[in-house]
Amino acid sequence: MAKILYIEDIQDNITLVEKIVTSRGHEFLYAKNAEQGLELAFNSTPDLILLDLGLPDADGQTLSVWLRGNPALENIPIIVLTAWPEEVVQHTVEAYNLNGYLCKPFNMRDLLQIIDKTLGAKAL
Amino acid sequence: MTIELIPAERFSMQELTELYNQTRVDYLVPMPMNADRLAEYVHDFDIDLAHSCVARTTDGQPLGLSMLGVRREKAWITRLGVLPASRRTGAGSALMDFMFAGATSLGLKETDLEVIKNNTPAYNLFLSKGFTETSEYLVMRRAPHPITNPLQGIVSWLKFDEALAILQSYPHHITWINAYESMRNSPDFEGLRIELPNGGAGWLVYRNTKYTLRSTLSHLIIHTEHGNPQEVGAQLLLNLHNHYPHHDTYAENIFQGDPHLSAFKILGYFANFSRIEMRRPFTV
Numbered sequence: 451m452a453k454i455l456y457i458e459d460i461q462d463n464i465t466l467v468e469k470i471v472t473s474r475g476h477e478f479l480y481a482k483n484a485e486q487g488l489e490l491a492f493n494s495t496p497d498l499i500l501l502d503l504g505l506p507d508a509d510g511q512t513l514s515v516w517l518r519g520n521p522a523l524e525n526i527p528i529i530v531l532t533a534w535p536e537e538v539v540q541h542t543v544e545a546y547n548l549n550g551y552l553c554k555p556f557n558m559r560d561l562l563q564i565i566d567k568t569l570g571a572k573a574l
Numbered sequence: 575m576t577i578e579l580i581p582a583e584r585f586s587m588q589e590l591t592e593l594y595n596q597t598r599v600d601y602l603v604p605m606p607m608n609a610d611r612l613a614e615y616v617h618d619f620d621i622d623l624a625h626s627c628v629a630r631t632t633d634g635q636p637l638g639l640s641m642l643g644v645r646r647e648k649a650w651i652t653r654l655g656v657l658p659a660s661r662r663t664g665a666g667s668a669l670m671d672f673m674f675a676g677a678t679s680l681g682l683k684e685t686d687l688e689v690i691k692n693n694t695p696a697y698n699l700f701l702s703k704g705f706t707e708t709s710e711y712l713v714m715r716r717a718p719h720p721i722t723n724p725l726q727g728i729v730s731w732l733k734f735d736e737a738l739a740i741l742q743s744y745p746h747h748i749t750w751i752n753a754y755e756s757m758r759n760s761p762d763f764e765g766l767r768i769e770l771p772n773g774g775a776g777w778l779v780y781r782n783t784k785y786t787l788r789s790t791l792s793h794l795i796i797h798t799e800h801g802n803p804q805e806v807g808a809q810l811l812l813n814l815h816n817h818y819p820h821h822d823t824y825a826e827n828i829f830q831g832d833p834h835l836s837a838f839k840i841l842g843y844f845a846n847f848s849r850i851e852m853r854r855p856f857t858v
Contacts, residue, residue: 459606460599483608504604506595507611512790515718515822534603541844545717
């Protein structure tokens with residue numbers, strides 16, 4: 451099982467993703483802004499980060515630069531969960547060297563699939 | 575439904591932030607804020623909270639808000655939003671009427687605003703209120719990555735006062751957020767000027783915002799004084815990103831017809847979304 455950090459400012463989305471992630475037995479952590487997310491990533495070293503692009507202090511792209519710029523965190527896979535247009539998200543994932551994306555609205559199966567694919571053996 | 579319109583100055587920054595974020599929750603590009611960022615926005619863009627407005631029901635339920643920037647004889651409408659459940663109730667129209675009345679009382683001549691392209695309900699509201707399109711702008715991003723292209727030319731780095739002085743010479747229209755006054759209000763404004771071996775010359779000004787942990791470049795404006803804009807623009811951007819190799823970059827409101835667009839693309843910028851600028855004179 452894996453430790454998964456979700457960085458997202460909307461509580462309804464956090465509640466939904468928490469249900470999905472914990473149903474598979476993963477440990478679930480969340481932060482509601484970029485600075486808390488960075489701090490929690492430092493302190494807990496998650497196996498995977500699920501990242502919203504629209505955050506109230508610094509957006510998801512900027513946060514991903516902070517995460518990727520730190521040697522202790524640079525290899526943690528990051529999956530973007532966003533309602534942004536898919537074409538923009540594709541560019542973002544490629545340019546910011548992220549590991550994948552899921553466009554909202556998504557269902558439980560889609561989220562679990564991308565988590566399993568990204569985590570590989572750690573998902574078991 | 576009876577709508578009450580209350581000047582935004584009667585609310586705390588935290589209350590305004592929470593309301594603003596609720597209005598944007600389902601937007602194409604939500605761009606939520608925290609109270610510090612909204613306070614910075616109010617300061618940098620000369621938002622007049624006395625003439626900005628919160629709409630609510632008579633029993634105190636918030637419906638939406640809108641803000642009015644004021645500079646000399648011009649106004650700028652921004653942050654306009656209505657809660658998803660309160661749309662099509664006339665709240666957006668009432669908010670705009672409040673700001674028109676305020677702008678008229680201040681003797682302002684015209685107002686600008688920007689709407690995200692494909693936000694059709696907002697666009698139609700603005701059309702119905704007498705706005706017409708002026709230009710279309712791109713909002714672009716660039717992730718930090720190493721510069722491999724050769725650098726050319728003689729570069730002079732411009733401090734705050736020098737960057738402001740050179741921006742005053744810009745011969746084209748600039749949207750509100752990139753205008754001289756916005757940069758003057760921002761302590762992190764700087765720039766560079768370049769002279770190329772072939773006689774090309776130009777400048778680039780920008781904000782270098784220091785977050786707690788890392789800085790971000792934004793509000794870029796490029797001008798070519800002599801030579802090929804693509805070549806001058808590319809060398810300005812190459813020097814900028816070589817100087818700040820770890821900075822994330824956010825270039826807002828780059829005119830669709832800007833001759834430096836190809837330079838941005840060469841440097842790895844990609845479009846996030848487009849904004850349409852609209853204008854309404856108050857004499858109509």
